[in-house]
Amino acid sequence: xxxxxxxxxxxxxxxxxxxxxxxxxxxxxxxxxxxxxxxxxxxxxxxxxxxxxxxxxxxxxxxxxxxxxxxxxxxxxxxxxxxxxxxxxxxxxxxxxxxxxxxxxxxxxxxxxxxxxxxxxxxxxxxxxxxxxxxxxxxxxxxxxxxxxxxxxxxxxxxxxxxxxxxxxxxx
Numbered sequence: 001x002x003x004x005x006x007x008x009x010x011x012x013x014x015x016x017x018x019x020x021x022x023x024x025x026x027x028x029x030x031x032x033x034x035x036x037x038x039x040x041x042x043x044x045x046x047x048x049x050x051x052x053x054x055x056x057x058x059x060x061x062x063x064x065x066x067x068x069x070x071x072x073x074x075x076x077x078x079x080x081x082x083x084x085x086x087x088x089x090x091x092x093x094x095x096x097x098x099x100x101x102x103x104x105x106x107x108x109x110x111x112x113x114x115x116x117x118x119x120x121x122x123x124x125x126x127x128x129x130x131x132x133x134x135x136x137x138x139x140x141x142x143x144x145x146x147x148x149x150x151x152x153x154x155x156x157x158x159x160x161x162x163x164x165x166x167x168x169x170x171x172x
Contacts, residue, residue, distance in 0.1 A: 009111025010053065011075075014101040022060040023071070025115050026053040056153070057118035066130040067117055070138050074110050109142055112149045116140075119152050119162055120169065129170045136169030 012024040029052040059067065072082070106114070117137045124130045137145070151161035 007105035008108050009106040009114070011104045011106055011111075011114065012101055013104065016060065020060070021064070022058060023064060023118070024058045025056045025111065025118055027056050027111060027115065028052050029054055056115045057122055059118045059122060062127065063121040063124060063130055066127060067121055067134045070117060070134055071114065074113055075104070078104070078106055078110050080104060109145075112142075113137065113140075113145050116145055116149045116152065116165075120165055124166070129166070132171060133166055133169045 008028040010026040010028075012026065014022045014024070016022055064071075075082075117134060120133050120137060121130055124133065140148070148161070148165050152158050152165060154161060
C-alpha cells in the first residue's frame with residue numbers, strides 16, 4: 001500500500017481576515033461495495049472537488065486558538081511545519097486553491113484525532129471547558145480516540161456520544 005493511499009483525511013486551511021485561519025476536516029468515503037444496487041462508484045464530495053470526501057467539522061475562532069498547539073503537534077507528526085501560506089508547508093504537500101486555501105493530506109490516526117478534537121470543541125463557549133476537553137483528547141490512547149471517533153459519527157446516536165464525550169472530558 002502506498003503512502004498516498006493511507007491518506008484518508010484532508011485538512012483544508014483557509015485564510016481569514018488578519019492572521020486568522022479556518023480549518024475544515026474532510027474524510028474519504030469508503031469505496032462503494034460491488035454488487036450494491038445503484039452504486040457506480042464513489043459519490044461526489046459535498047464541495048464538488050473530487051469524489052468521495054465528506055466534511056466532518058470546521059474549527060475557527062476561540063476553539064481553534066485553544067486547540068492550536070495540539071493541531072500543530074499533530075501536523076508536525078505528519079511532516080508539516082505550519083498552517084499559513086505555502087512557504088511554511090512541506091514542499092509540494094499542500095494543494096493551493098484559488099482563495100489562498102491549502103489542502104493537507106493526512107493519515108488516518110491524525111485525521112481521527114483532529115476529527116475528535118474538532119467535533120468535541122466546536123459547540124463549546126467557555127474557554128476552561130475547551131481546555132479540559134482538548135487536554136482529554138490529547139491524553140487518549142489511539143484506541144480510545146478511534147472508539148470515541150466512531151461513536152461520535154454514528155448515525156442516530158452521534159450527537160449524544162459527542163455530548164457524553166464532552167461531559168466525560170470536561171468533568172462536569
